[in-house]
Amino acid sequence: MNTAQEDINTLTEPKKTISVSGSVALLEGLIAEGTDTIFGYPGGAIMPIYDAIYDYKDKLKHILVRHEQGGTHAGQGYARTSGKVGVVFATSGPGATNLVTGLADAQIDSTPMVCITGQVYAHLLGTDAFQETDVINITTPVTKWNYQITDANEIPAVLAKAFYIARSGRPGPVLIDITKNAQLQMFDFEGYTPCDHVRSYRPKPNVRKEYIEEAAALINKAKKPFILFGQGVSLGFAEQEFKAFVEKSGIPAAWTILGAGAIPTDHPLNVGMLGMHGNYGPNVQTNSCDVLIAIGMRFDDRVTGRLDKYAKQAKVIHLDIDPAEIDKNVKADVPVWGDCKETLPLLTALVEEKKHTEWLAEFRAFDKTEQEVVIQPELNPESGEMTMGEVINQLNILTKGEAIIVTDVGQHQMVACRYAKFNHTRSNITSGGLGTMGFGLPAAIGAKFGAPDRTVVAVIGDGGFQMTLQELGTIMQSGVDVKIMILNNRFLGMVRQWQQLFHEKRYSFVDITSPDFVKLADSYYIAGKRISEREDLVSSLEEMLNHKGSFLLEVMVAQEHNVFPMVPQGSSVSEIRLK
Amino acid sequence: MSNSQDIEINEKQEFTITVYTENQIGLLNRIAIIFSRRKINIDSLNTSPSEIEHIHRFNIVINETEDVVRKLARQIEKQVEVLKVYFNTNEDIIWQEMALYKVPTDTIAELVSVERLLRENGARAVVIRKDYTVFETTGHREETDKLIEVLQPFGLIEFVRSARVAIIKSSDGFNRKLREFERREPGQDVIENEFLDAEKNVFSM
The missing domain is CATH 3.40.50.1220 (TPP-binding domain)
Known part of the structure; x- marks a missing residue:
C-alpha cells in the first residue's frame, strides 16, 4: 500500500483526486506555499496534524519551542529575515491563547504569519469542552484575518487564502483554527491551488x-x-x-x-x-x-x-x-x-x-553636536562602568555591519537601534509597535532559521531575557547558532530612566534581580561568559562570534545610565533633549 | 454632503455608514470592535441583504465628527471581507426606522381619540386581540419617538424600534462596483470612487 505522500506524488494528472486526511492536506498546502520551517508545540486538539507531520520530517522542519509565545516570535523573526511567511502551530485553549502576544506584535509590525491552531471537535464547540477557547474571537483584533475550519474540504482553499492575505498588501498575521474532526476527516483532495485573488480584498490601492x-x-x-x-x-x-x-x-x-x-x-x-x-x-x-x-x-x-x-x-x-x-x-x-x-x-x-x-x-552640523554631547561619551567612555553603546560599537567593528541584530525591548533596544551598523536590509529585527519584552530570544531563533548563512546576535536586557528564557531549551534541542548578548544593568532600565526623569527618582519595582545567566546557559549546554571589565570586552565578543554554536555573553553595564537624546512624551520633536 | 462647508469638520453629527460585505461568520465582530476599541457607541446597526445576491449590507449609525467617521470607514474597508464603505450625513440619505407599540385593546376601543392619534401618526394595526393591539409605524426617529409619548398615557405595554435602514440618494447601486472588484487586475485608470473628488462624501481607496 502506498503512503499518503506517495499517492500525492502521483497527483500530476489534472483532476485526479485522492482521499487524504485534513491534516495531510494542510501539510501538502504548506509545502506548496514554500514553507520549510514550522515553529510549534503539540497538544490534544492538534494531535492529528502532529501525527501527519511525523511522515513529513524530510520536507518540513518542525522546531519544538518551549512556549507558544516563543513560537510566534520565532515565526516573526523567521519572516522578517527571510521575507517569507512565518508558520506557527499550537493546540487549542491555552496553546492558542499563548499566541496572542505574538499575533498582536505581528499585527502592529505588519509581519506575515500563518498560525494554525487545533480546536476541539466541531460538535463540542460552545460546550466548554476541555481546552476549548473561542480563539477566533480572542484573536480577531490582533489578526489581519482569521477563520475556523470545521470540515476538511475547506482546508486547501482556506490555507491558500490565508497565505495570500498574510503576505500580500500590507502583510500581517492570519490564524486558522481547525477542529479536530476536520484534521482527521478523509476527503477527496484535488491538489493545492495557491490563491491570487479575493473578491472583497484589495491588497494595494491603484496608483493614481x-x-x-x-x-x-x-x-x-x-x-x-x-x-x-x-x-x-x-x-x-x-x-x-x-x-x-x-x-x-x-x-x-x-x-x-x-x-x-x-x-x-x-x-x-x-x-x-x-x-x-x-x-x-x-x-x-x-x-x-x-x-x-x-x-x-x-x-x-x-x-x-x-x-x-x-x-x-x-x-x-x-x-x-x-x-x-x-x-x-x-x-x-x-x-x-x-x-x-x-x-x-x-x-x-x-x-x-x-x-x-x-x-x-x-544635518551634519546637528550630527557634530550630537557626536560631542552624546555619542562619543557613549561609545568611547574612558573610565567608569561599561556603557551599552560601547558594547554595540565594538560589535559593529567586529561584525563590520554584516550581522543580523535582534533586540528585545527597552534601553538596550534603543541603543542597539541607534548604534548598530547595517549593511543589508532585513537585519534589524525588533519589536517596534508593540514593544514586547521577551521578543528577543525567540525572535533570534527564528531569524537564524530564516537566514541560516548570516550571523545572528540577540541583544537582550536582563529583564526581557527573563520573560522568555525557556527558549534556551529550543536552542539546545534544535542546535541553532544564536549569539546571545545580555546587557545587564540590574534594572528595568527604560522604566527606571522615566522614573528618574519624570517621577522624582521614585524607583518603583524596577530593581530586578537575575539568576546566574552563565550557569543557566550551561545547564542548557550553551557556552557562556560574564564580563564586567572594559579590557575583556573585545576579546569576549570575538570569543562569542568565533564560537561554534550558540554562546551567551553577559555584559555587566552601567546601572543608572540613560538613553539620550530623548523627546519626552508630550513634547515636540524639536524639543529633543540631549541630556 | 450638501452642507458640509457650513458644518465644522470637528462637530459631531449623525452619520450613516453603509458597508457592503461578503457573508462571513465573525465579520460582525470584526466591524463592531473597530468602534468599541475607540470607545465609540453604535447608535443603530442593521444587517441585511443588498441588491446583489450573497452580498450583505450593514447600516451603522453613529454620532461623530466627519474626521473620525472617515478614519473609521477606512479601518472598516481594510477588513478582508469588506467590499466597500460609504458614509453619509442625514441629508444624503433616505432613511427609515420601524417601531412596534403594544397597547391594551380596551383602551383603544373605548377612547376614540387614541385611534385618531394613531392615524395622525401614520400608525397601522398589525395585530388586534382581545387583550392587546400592536401598532406599527415607520419613519424617522422623532416620529416614532413622538408616538411613544402619545401612547404612554393610554397604557403602552411594550415598545420596540428597529435599526435604521438607509438608501444613499446619489448611489447607482453596487453592481458596477462589484464587477470592478471581480476583475482580477483592475486597470490603472479605474478611479475607485466616482463620488470622491466631486463630493467628498464617500471614502475610496
Missing part, C-alpha cells in the same frame, strides 16, 4: 498618476525636502527602488526603527534615526523642512512626539500601501496610495536630479 505628478512637483520645488522611511520599503522588497529615489533626488533620509537597514547605515544620504530616542538632526529638522516625504511609515506617536507641533510648516507627501494610514495621524497634502515598489520608480522618473548640499550640511 495625478498624485505622483503632484508629489514630484512639490519635491522639485522644495528647498529643504526630507524623507522619512519605514518598514514599508523592505516589506515591499523595494530597497533598490528606494535607493534610486534617494540618490537621484539627493534628499536626506531618516528611518523609523523598523525601517533601519533599508539603505545601509553609512549611506551618505542616510541621516539617522527618527523618534523618541532618535538622532538630533532628523528630529529637529522635521520641524524645519519644507516638504516631508513619508515612505512606508505610519507616523507612530514614538516617531512624531506631540502631533500639533509636528512638521506644521511642511507639505506632507505620504506614500503608503494601506489607505487607512493616510491622514490617520498626520494629514497628507499629497497621498501617494500604492505599493512603493510601483510608486517609487514612477516618482523617481519625475524628480529632478539634485544635490541638497547646504541642507545636508545642516
Whole structure:
C-alpha cells in the first residue's frame, strides 16, 4: 500500500483526486506555499496534524519551542529575515491563547504569519469542552484575518487564502483554527491551488498618476525636502527602488526603527534615526523642512512626539500601501496610495536630479553636536562602568555591519537601534509597535532559521531575557547558532530612566534581580561568559562570534545610565533633549 | 454632503455608514470592535441583504465628527471581507426606522381619540386581540419617538424600534462596483470612487 505522500506524488494528472486526511492536506498546502520551517508545540486538539507531520520530517522542519509565545516570535523573526511567511502551530485553549502576544506584535509590525491552531471537535464547540477557547474571537483584533475550519474540504482553499492575505498588501498575521474532526476527516483532495485573488480584498490601492505628478512637483520645488522611511520599503522588497529615489533626488533620509537597514547605515544620504530616542538632526529638522516625504511609515506617536507641533510648516507627501494610514495621524497634502515598489520608480522618473548640499550640511552640523554631547561619551567612555553603546560599537567593528541584530525591548533596544551598523536590509529585527519584552530570544531563533548563512546576535536586557528564557531549551534541542548578548544593568532600565526623569527618582519595582545567566546557559549546554571589565570586552565578543554554536555573553553595564537624546512624551520633536 | 462647508469638520453629527460585505461568520465582530476599541457607541446597526445576491449590507449609525467617521470607514474597508464603505450625513440619505407599540385593546376601543392619534401618526394595526393591539409605524426617529409619548398615557405595554435602514440618494447601486472588484487586475485608470473628488462624501481607496 502506498503512503499518503506517495499517492500525492502521483497527483500530476489534472483532476485526479485522492482521499487524504485534513491534516495531510494542510501539510501538502504548506509545502506548496514554500514553507520549510514550522515553529510549534503539540497538544490534544492538534494531535492529528502532529501525527501527519511525523511522515513529513524530510520536507518540513518542525522546531519544538518551549512556549507558544516563543513560537510566534520565532515565526516573526523567521519572516522578517527571510521575507517569507512565518508558520506557527499550537493546540487549542491555552496553546492558542499563548499566541496572542505574538499575533498582536505581528499585527502592529505588519509581519506575515500563518498560525494554525487545533480546536476541539466541531460538535463540542460552545460546550466548554476541555481546552476549548473561542480563539477566533480572542484573536480577531490582533489578526489581519482569521477563520475556523470545521470540515476538511475547506482546508486547501482556506490555507491558500490565508497565505495570500498574510503576505500580500500590507502583510500581517492570519490564524486558522481547525477542529479536530476536520484534521482527521478523509476527503477527496484535488491538489493545492495557491490563491491570487479575493473578491472583497484589495491588497494595494491603484496608483493614481495625478498624485505622483503632484508629489514630484512639490519635491522639485522644495528647498529643504526630507524623507522619512519605514518598514514599508523592505516589506515591499523595494530597497533598490528606494535607493534610486534617494540618490537621484539627493534628499536626506531618516528611518523609523523598523525601517533601519533599508539603505545601509553609512549611506551618505542616510541621516539617522527618527523618534523618541532618535538622532538630533532628523528630529529637529522635521520641524524645519519644507516638504516631508513619508515612505512606508505610519507616523507612530514614538516617531512624531506631540502631533500639533509636528512638521506644521511642511507639505506632507505620504506614500503608503494601506489607505487607512493616510491622514490617520498626520494629514497628507499629497497621498501617494500604492505599493512603493510601483510608486517609487514612477516618482523617481519625475524628480529632478539634485544635490541638497547646504541642507545636508545642516544635518551634519546637528550630527557634530550630537557626536560631542552624546555619542562619543557613549561609545568611547574612558573610565567608569561599561556603557551599552560601547558594547554595540565594538560589535559593529567586529561584525563590520554584516550581522543580523535582534533586540528585545527597552534601553538596550534603543541603543542597539541607534548604534548598530547595517549593511543589508532585513537585519534589524525588533519589536517596534508593540514593544514586547521577551521578543528577543525567540525572535533570534527564528531569524537564524530564516537566514541560516548570516550571523545572528540577540541583544537582550536582563529583564526581557527573563520573560522568555525557556527558549534556551529550543536552542539546545534544535542546535541553532544564536549569539546571545545580555546587557545587564540590574534594572528595568527604560522604566527606571522615566522614573528618574519624570517621577522624582521614585524607583518603583524596577530593581530586578537575575539568576546566574552563565550557569543557566550551561545547564542548557550553551557556552557562556560574564564580563564586567572594559579590557575583556573585545576579546569576549570575538570569543562569542568565533564560537561554534550558540554562546551567551553577559555584559555587566552601567546601572543608572540613560538613553539620550530623548523627546519626552508630550513634547515636540524639536524639543529633543540631549541630556 | 450638501452642507458640509457650513458644518465644522470637528462637530459631531449623525452619520450613516453603509458597508457592503461578503457573508462571513465573525465579520460582525470584526466591524463592531473597530468602534468599541475607540470607545465609540453604535447608535443603530442593521444587517441585511443588498441588491446583489450573497452580498450583505450593514447600516451603522453613529454620532461623530466627519474626521473620525472617515478614519473609521477606512479601518472598516481594510477588513478582508469588506467590499466597500460609504458614509453619509442625514441629508444624503433616505432613511427609515420601524417601531412596534403594544397597547391594551380596551383602551383603544373605548377612547376614540387614541385611534385618531394613531392615524395622525401614520400608525397601522398589525395585530388586534382581545387583550392587546400592536401598532406599527415607520419613519424617522422623532416620529416614532413622538408616538411613544402619545401612547404612554393610554397604557403602552411594550415598545420596540428597529435599526435604521438607509438608501444613499446619489448611489447607482453596487453592481458596477462589484464587477470592478471581480476583475482580477483592475486597470490603472479605474478611479475607485466616482463620488470622491466631486463630493467628498464617500471614502475610496
